[in-house]
Amino acid sequence: DGGITQSPKYLFRKEGQNVTLSCEQNLNHDAMYWYRQDPGQGLRLIYYSQIVNDFQKGDIAEGYSVSREKKESFPLTVTSAQKNPTAFYLCASTSGTGLTGELFFGEGSRLTVL
């Protein structure tokens, strides 16, 4: 079945450590996104990528980095520069030029900084 796979589902990290969250999609979608969600809040856009080898900062990119070396993959690194990294992270994709414009989401990764 086509979809988006995020891993790990739960991750614990010590302060000062970088961590990388994986996002893989087999939907052949061009565009991929990373969102952050804090308790009781909506989704905030961290980074997005419209095509391979290109990505753009979203609203809260500071302390995060991404890469898009393959169409299927859009990993997010939470660096030690991110002051409050504990959150629920969601990856999404869309065909970009598709007729529906529907966003498909993964199941999320919950990061806790100890």
Add this chain to the structure above:
Amino acid sequence: DAKTTQPPSMDCAEGRAANLPCNHSTISGNEYVYWYRQIHSQGPQYIIHGLKNNETNEMASLIITEDRKSSTLILPHATLRDTAVYYCIVRPNTGGFKTIFGAGTRLFVKA
């Protein structure tokens, strides 16, 4: 992208229709209204979308006002499993890469 306004929470009795409102008074002509829902600790799930006509699928109905400044998502027979946060967003059908998700409406379906 236009922003939306939704009530923070609503209750609904099981088996009754749940009507979730959304205001999007600054919507542009090329922007669609999308509804998603998020069950606790899961990724948001697409429900329905529309431009200006009312839409219906197996999950819900979407009623958009004639001036397109507001819409209502209708779950015709709410069940306990419909308890979730419902997000109303507006985005162009193509090239809409910076979709804004607000806090949504937390729907509680009660037995």
